[in-house]
Amino acid sequence: MSQLTGTTTILRLNVRRDRVRLALWVAGLAGLVLATASGIKELYPTRADLQAYAETAGSSPAAIALNGPAHAVDTTGGAAVFEVGGYAAVAVALMSILLVGRSTRAEEESGRTELLRAGILGRHAGLAAAVVVAVGANLLIGAVVAGGFVALGLPTAGSLTFGASLCAVGVVFAGVASVTVQLTEHARTANAMAGAVVGVAYVVRAAGDVGESGLSWLSPFGWAQATRPFASERWWPLLLVVAASGLLLTTAVVLQRRRDVGAGLVPQRPGPARAAPGLLRQVGFSLRLQRGALLGWTVGVFAGGAAFGSVGDEMDDIVADSDGLQDWIGAYGGNPTDAFLALTLLMLALGAAGCTLTSALRLSTEESAGRVEPLLATPVSRPRWMLSHLVAPLLAGVVVPLAGGLGVGVAYATLTQDPAQVPRMLGAALAHVPAVWALTGLAVLLIGAVPRAVALVWAVFGGCVVAALLGSLIRLPDWVLELSPFAHTPRLPGESVQAAPLVLLTGLAVLTVAAGVAMFRRRDLR
Amino acid sequence: MPTVIDATGLGKRFGRTRALDGLDLHVDTGEVHGLLGPNGAGKSTTIRILLGLLKADAGAVTVFGRDPWADAVDLHRRFAYVPGDVNLWPNLTGGEVIDLLGGLRGGIDSRRRAELLKRFALDPTKRGRTYSKGNRQKVALVAALASDSELLILDEPTSGLDPLMEAVFTDCVAEAAAQGRTVLLSSHILAEVEKLCDRVSIVRDGRTVQSGSLTELRHLTRVTIEASTHRPPAGLGTVPGVHDLTADGTSVRFDVDGEHLDEALRQLTSYGVQTLTSAPPSLEELFMRHYDAAPGDDTTDSAIDHTADTPTADTTADATR
Structure with a gap:
């Protein structure tokens, strides 16, 4: 555990440094989801309206490709999840990636980590603190969304499931980012790699949902949506999230143990001694x-x-x-x-x-x-x-x-x-x-x-x-x-x-x- | 001699912080001028105003007779600059950066570039991210020294260099001066300024407290004399201008104000001098007096101490390096 010494100190530092950013992410994302749900409620007030919605937008393959599978879209909750769930999941994933990248590799690249690591600080403390903050932000978003849905009068089980599924996506991508920040020296590149994973996961999910093949099970977005909020909820897909996050974090820790502070996995090669004419x-x-x-x-x-x-x-x-x-x-x-x-x-x-x-x-x-x-x-x-x-x-x-x-x-x-x-x-x-x-x-x-x-x-x-x-x-x-x-x-x-x-x-x-x-x-x- | 840099009463505020408060700086063609002061005295701010990167709030400044803010681009054809904290692009090699900066100044002399790389023992194939502080500084130094600029502006250029490289740097600046180029060098390292500079401006709290050639500044201060005599030098302590006298039998050590040196020496020879060493005042001492920070020394009667501010812990630490 000595590798985690000082985690709480770094945790406090991160929260202090990012308090405005964290508040904006949580309020912005949760607010957006809740605004959509309340919009759906006003747009489709009656059962018949929802029925009509389900037959049109709710069964369009275009919408399915963009949003995800249509579960119980003839209910207010189901329609809200269908309309905003896909986008919110991507946004939560990006938030996790940016939060983790910012307080790990970006700090390391700036040289500030070196200063901290020279103190009494475990090797993995920085990573642990970053992941805890990201997970905390995701939990908060999930909780606010679930609470808000309940407050809007939607079924409790569905609300909780949807909140949990959003949080789950965020946690998995916090794991993805923990790995990518180990791979490269540059925070920008690490974010780009993790962002590419988001893109691939989104496209794989879209292809799987439209083709109704099992392809969606390869994507964390698919796992979240497989919990089917508001339509015979199931919790077991979240086990996949736990397993994947565990695997990713373990990988990150193993990689971090093997590398120098400031270094990526690929050592820097010498470059040209003279500038190419174009550079001038x-x-x-x-x-x-x-x-x-x-x-x-x-x-x-x-x-x-x-x-x-x-x-x-x-x-x-x-x-x-x-x-x-x-x-x-x-x-x-x-x-x-x-x-x-x-x-x-x-x-x-x-x-x-x-x-x-x-x-x-x-x-x-x-x-x-x-x-x-x-x-x-x-x-x-x-x-x-x-x-x-x-x-x-x-x-x-x-x-x-x-x-x-x-x-x-x-x-x-x-x-x-x-x-x-x-x-x-x-x-x-x-x-x-x-x-x-x-x-x-x-x-x-x-x-x-x-x-x-x-x-x-x-x-x-x-x-x-x-x-x-x-x-x-x-x-x-x-x-x-x-x-x-x-x-x-x-x-x-x-x-x-x-x-x-x-x-x-x-x-x-x-x-x-x-x-x-x-x-x-x-x-x-x- | 034509003036290269002429700044009077420069003022600059950053929000509530007053970085410069009436700073004066005059540098003539061909001179190596030292801008000396502790951290936060306003040296870098001054330099950035001279480069047209910042706009002065008050005072007048010209470089080569022109306004550095309005005519920055034209003036920069005649400058080369080494920042105090060199930041490189992480994915460009040192060689590429040297060529880039040289290219922007209108081309670089390949022979001189190669020679400087060799003298500074710099590997140009490494990427910016992997250079140490000293090596990043060398990249900027090579780019600046390989150029043909008339004015070299160097902001604490040796802060990351090892003593060997400092010697190379000293040689390079001396060569530049021999070619008739003007050098403005900011530093808080006294030995460096003493070694290189013809004239010095001492800055404190955004203001020039003293300016002049080293000789001009020296005559204002004390010489340290160590001697051994045949007879114990009793009564030496009563000579005006003698300070900090310590005598151990026939060995004696004291400081004497420049204007009383003659009297003190006459008195000393009357005891029969066996050995004598005299040390000119180091710039260090000058500097200490300006910051009221001489170690364990009473400096309140210093001839050039115009300021009565109490020193802060910071300036003490800086001044003693």
């Missing part, structure tokens, strides 16, 4: 710093697009058999397959926005890490430095959505034997680019104007995701929904394209970038 150009330099991350996002979004694209052609058959579905999809504007593809492309575009924001915020990281100072002490002007670092995010804002469109297009074209789907999906994906750029512009504006508050852009991003995926369900007023740039880009294929909003968004992006650069020029370097 500012743009080449900024791309070099980000190439790994950008490549990862591009491949990930492409794969996600391909996975969902390959489900696309099952829509038509199923919908043709169901009058109710046809009506429902009709309200969304035409062809059900198109509606599904449009939603997929929107989600991929949101992913792309996440990529461009991390990329744009590199400006802020570079500054606070003190790496800008030597560069700006050379004859590089601040605007030139900033703009050259913005090439990566602005480019990613086009390339990553296109990769998603390509994935969807290629998969769907293969299934339908219609090569024309590829350019169609590429075009549809491009429609969201101005919205992605507008968010990037906001990030640049914050960096220039209020460098201490750049993290605000993540709150805005979270708001955009909620508005796009759940906005109408949680009954946000229209004006709030329309604050999101993604409310103004057409959901293609299916909708008609209007140039004005796209031009305006692009103009807004240009303006905010220009303003951000101008203000960065006028302020002190931090």
